[in-house]
Amino acid sequence: MEKINQKLTGSKKNTVSRLIIGFWLILAFLPLRDALGQMSIISDEETEQYLAKVIRPIFQTAGIPFNRNKIYIVNDNSLNAFVGDGNNLFIHAGTLLKADNTDQISGVLAHETGHILGGHILRQKIKNQSMQEASLASLVLAGAAAAASGRGDVAVAVMLGSQSSLLSNYMAYRVEEERSADDAAVKLLYKRQTSPQGLLQFMKKIQKQNALNGIEESDYFRTHPVTSERVRFLEQAVKQSPYHQDHSLDNEFQRIKAKLYGFLQEPAQTFRRYPPSDTSIAARYAQAIAYFKQLNFGKALRMIDALSAEEPDNPYFYELKAQIYMEQGNLKAAKEAYGKVLKLRPDAALLQVDWAQAALAVSPSPAELKNIIAVLNRSLQQRPSAMGWLLLSQAYDQNGQTAYAEYAAAEYSLRIGAADIAKRQAENAQRKNPPSALRLKLDDLLRRIKNTYPDLNEIKQPRKRG
Template identity: 30%
Template sequence: MKKLLLMFFFIGHIVMADELPDLGSYTDNIITAVEEDKISKQILYEVNQSSSVIHDVEIEDYLATLGNSLLVKTSIANRHIEFFILNDSTINAFAMLGGVVGVHTGLFLAANSESELAGVLAHEISHITQKHLPRIIASQQRDSYKTALGMALAILVSRSNPQLAGGAMQAVSASAVQNTLDFTRGHEQEADREGIKLLDRAGFDVRGPINFFRTMQNASQFSDGAAPAFLRTHPITSDRISDIEDRIKEYPYKQRVDSDNFYYVKGKLRAFLEEKTSIINLLKENIKNKTFINESGEHFALAYAYYRNNQINEAGQELDFLIKSKPNNPMLINLEATLLIKKGSLQEATDLYLKGLLMFPTYRAFVYGLADHYISVKYNSMAIDLLQKYLLLYPKDPNLYELMAKAYANLGKILLQHENLAEAFYYRYNLREAISLMDLAVRSRDGNFYEKSRVEARLKELQREEMLFKKSLN
């Protein structure tokens, strides 16, 4: 029955894809905030399980900062939106039910300016502020949260790559998934218009989206005429382009200087995604012939490519070149500390991380790097002190808990090790694994009275959450 309902949904949507949405009939309570939160957790669980998701705190934080600089200028400024990057060379991005926005590495690398990338994010965020996904689901018959969840995951699959929604896709038939769940033309136009207003409010160049369309058109010429995936899931018609062009005429020309980190993040992605020696050769050629959009970005990519290829001295030379002109960039400091550790200059690396944290007290890459370094040289208590301090600032950061678990493991503190590992799984949305680890913490033979009662209470809390989740599926 569920499958049939879903099939009906897919077919139904395609038939009515060209109709403008009836905005008046939409009511907020079709999917409740609680349901959307559960869907969000399920999607983020799948995302966290996927090996194609990029886990690099500097890259993740860059995207989240850029996304949040737009989000704060919307009507949903207080809502949490989760941004993530998927290792996929196709040019695509997508917004999900539950406030999740994914960007492919291919799109990130194709964007020639920060305003182009921000333009895509503003468009996706606008799909969320305008509640387009709940509207798609609301326009269909739906009798339970499970059906909505199935739809949400089907949308995840159709908008992104199929590996993303592994086990939870069982309920949805394969043939149904193959059909794309495109937004309607009305949705696209609304997201374009709202996106442009949002770009302007956040101080970006409103020409970003038009420039990015051109970038995509160029990209499709180079890839055997295959349209980038973004064009498939957000079809661009000539109507849409002329509508955008009309609208941006209203705005005065605004020159916006891209941040160094935009080019550095792109550089880091290139250095790690491409084949090691060929990217080194390509970057050297580009620098020699001055064929680049941003010179610093090219040197930064080369520094990381050398680092990856264990050419530490060469990496250092590239980095020195960059530091000379702008010494206080956190991404440069982080790479410098990484190189110092690789060279065995441990004290210098520690000093540099500490200096970095004084300048940029919330920069998580320094915290991870320093804690990891403390743990590797057996300064476990120092690692724990540092991590505890940062857990006050980032209480939902799974990486901090994971590092904490490592330090406690070194000290032979079993209860605390399992407790922290359980929290790491919990904040990666893996409730089942969190419960079994918290159970191990409860059953460990060490730990004082206070610690024992804390993990017992937390286990009960996690079990209650699981029970409520299971209940909502029926």
């Protein structure tokens, strides 16, 4: 069962806060590599493709370059979304599961785009640095007070007073940024000729969730403050808008919502949410996944076959079918199913990796190995991934290209944080007298290791032979 859930999700690490408050403070200033290490990230082609359709036009309207690889789905059930360094956009699975329609998702993403337009990430980093310096000053002041009085409680009082003032000022600053992002979101949606109704609806969802969780909307502890003032602003924006809600992606949204629900919830919960009496495509999709998680492969396959008969050009039904075959150990059938997926979505990097995994497991011929290597290289150019590098290493090894296999293995090791192993593998590859193109890649890899992990032993470049 764990293997099935890991098919959709990434790292099992998940220290992401369950509360809406405080979350932004924890992660916003971390480098992307460290921030991702704090979260469990969901990788799913269908969901990411949907989000790209929603966010791309918003970014285009805002004049922001769009990169689909900078969209991350966080495996967390809370209502939240945020932006980080480099315009990386994070959206919680709970936001997708609890939204009612695409307009609500669009509103949330427009709000986060407003933070990018406002330059809030850089400003927050500067503000955070000043807070750290002020906190250090308060520590010095507290120590001096304690030394002068000989009482530890005086130091505590000084610290609490200083920290309270700092946090109060910081939160007031954050409130202003949220208002600014709301205003930018409304303007972006107007330019898209879309009503801000979805953003208003979702804001009220967060307000209700905060009330259920006992979170007070004071002016003190909050990072995405949902106040009556902000709700009133959006209500006025909706009244003034001449535009209507856009429902063109709602069917697609309901499907990815059902898919996420099926994979992330227990089967019993899925069947309560999507009972057999619900015969919509989204419901049957979720039901098939629930049967899959129950290891009722026959029932799951029959449901997927029925869905594929209705929509023969839907690649994601074949993808689920391939996953079921992989879980069964029917590797040949899995490879064939993934082959159908790639015919429908030939440039989907995540699906290319899945196909390669199945293809490598069925004793490929030399010609097939060459094709697998080509497909994996295309996938990694589009979207680098640890699994892609691992499979590429295996493919090169099976093909007798040991230097290339060591290089790909080193890239894999670096991506999972095993820099010392990556360094050894890269140096091993260099000792195999690789061709000049590969040697350049190895030199670059070793430089990246040295720059990212300066505490490792000094890298010694092996002598060139001949």
